[in-house]
Amino acid sequence: MSEPTEFHLEISDNEKSARPLDLLNQHTGLSRSLIKQAMSKGAVWRQRGKRVVPLRRNSEHCQDIEQLHFYYHPTILAEQALQAELLKDKTDYSVWVKPRGMRSQGSRYGDHCALVRVAEQQLSRPCRIVHRLDQDACGLILLAHNKAAARHLSELFAAHTIDKRYHIIVEGNFPSESKIVDTELDEKTAHSEFTLLKQLDQNRCLVAVKILSGRKHQVRRHAALIGFPLIGDKLYNPNVAKVGNAEETALGESQKLQLCAQSLAFRDHHGDQQHFEINSQDWLD
Numbered sequence: 001m002s003e004p005t006e007f008h009l010e011i012s013d014n015e016k017s018a019r020p021l022d023l024l025n026q027h028t029g030l031s032r033s034l035i036k037q038a039m040s041k042g043a044v045w046r047q048r049g050k051r052v053v054p055l056r057r058n059s060e061h062c063q064d065i066e067q068l069h070f071y072y073h074p075t076i077l078a079e080q081a082l083q084a085e086l087l088k089d090k091t092d093y094s095v096w097v098k099p100r101g102m103r104s105q106g107s108r109y110g111d112h113c114a115l116v117r118v119a120e121q122q123l124s125r126p127c128r129i130v131h132r133l134d135q136d137a138c139g140l141i142l143l144a145h146n147k148a149a150a151r152h153l154s155e156l157f158a159a160h161t162i163d164k165r166y167h168i169i170v171e172g173n174f175p176s177e178s179k180i181v182d183t184e185l186d187e188k189t190a191h192s193e194f195t196l197l198k199q200l201d202q203n204r205c206l207v208a209v210k211i212l213s214g215r216k217h218q219v220r221r222h223a224a225l226i227g228f229p230l231i232g233d234k235l236y237n238p239n240v241a242k243v244g245n246a247e248e249t250a251l252g253e254s255q256k257l258q259l260c261a262q263s264l265a266f267r268d269h270h271g272d273q274q275h276f277e278i279n280s281q282d283w284l285d
Contacts, residue, residue: 004109007070011062020046021058024070038070041077042111045069054111073109081113086122087140087276092149092269094119094127095276096141097283100256104132104141119143130154134217136232138283139166139261140276152269157214163265166209166219167197167280169258170228171239174205181222185215192222204231206281208262219259232257260284 007028015023024035024044038044039056046055047067055068062068085097098104098115106114120127128144130153144150156162179194191212198206207228209219220236223229229237232255240255263277 002074004071004073004075007068007072009068009070011065011067016063017061019058019060020044020055020062020065020068023062024068028070028072030072035070038072038077038110040112042106042117043071043073043077043109045071045108069108071108071110076107076109076113079110079113081118084115084118086119087278089123090268090274092146093142093144093153094123095264096143097278098133098138098141099283100136100138103135105129115141116143131157131214133261134257134259136234136257137259137261139259139280140264140278141261142264148269153266156266160213161266163263164211164214164261165263165277166211167260167262167284168207168209168219168223169200169231169284170205170207170223171203171231171237172205172228173199173203174207174228179226181226183222183225185218185221188215189213190215190218190222192218194223194226194228206284230258231255233259258284 007024009023009027021032021035025032036058039058042054042056044055045052046065047069048064082099082102084099084102086094087097088095096115096119103114105111105116111117116127116129125145128150130142130144130150133139133141142153144153174196176196181192181194184190193210195208196205197208200206211218217235220230220233224236232240234240260280260283262280265275267273
């Protein structure tokens with residue numbers, strides 16, 4: 001079976017004493033080893049009432065399981081996790097550098113390649129995601145490790161009180177004076193400030209961006225609106241959007257999204273001011 005498929009099993013009274021792995025093997029026809037691997041990768045879910053959580057290990061029986069859900073996606077299950085860099089472990093939360101190509105969080109089809117799961121396994125500690133970064137982007141991400149930190153950090157992001165700075169590489173010769181963009185996105189206010197950092201060559205510039213809101217793809221959309229689209233932006237750069245998949249792969253590194261979440265500054269739930277930053281040119285281009 002090579003196509004993505006979903007299996008949803010209602011556990012009957014007669015099946016309560018059976019192992020989940022045996023039931024999935026019986027009902028799906030997939031091998032036990034494949035199902036066991038899918039469990040460990042977060043593709044099998046157990047449900048009781050409205051509570052649905054991953055079932056990562058085979059249990060002795062299904063007494064406390066009402067339904068089993070298996071989201072089989074062979075391509076996702078075959079993916080290999082990328083390496084993220086732990087920048088700082090603050091016990092209640094941690095700061096990571098996510099590389100391009102890594103998802104911030106998983107899906108029902110699996111989470112073994114997502115930053116939140118990779119961090120959870122590395123730290124042997126629960127991880128809660130409080131904000132996201134596009135899969136094609138790189139840079140800083142915060143993960144919370146308890147409810148207090150998660151609640152506080154989530155509130156900061158919701159209120160736009162975290163100072164977020166991005167570095168991007170754009171097409172064109174960006175002017176020396178800063179540009180402020182207040183164009184609404186999705187009928188919501190959006191404020192971005194663009195400042196030239198360095199002219200890289202005749203048609204590429206490294207630009208710093210500060211955003212005071214957090215609309216979807218805000219940096220990418222605002223940059224394109226003012227005529228300086230991001231290099232490698234498949235969605236908003238018309239020069240990239242016209243390139244087919246085969247050509248794009250052949251072009252290689254130059255067609256990767258040039259967006260890095262470069263710094264984060266905020267006051268944490270202990271009242272301490274924090275500031276984290278990375279050298280974006282280690283991660284871009």
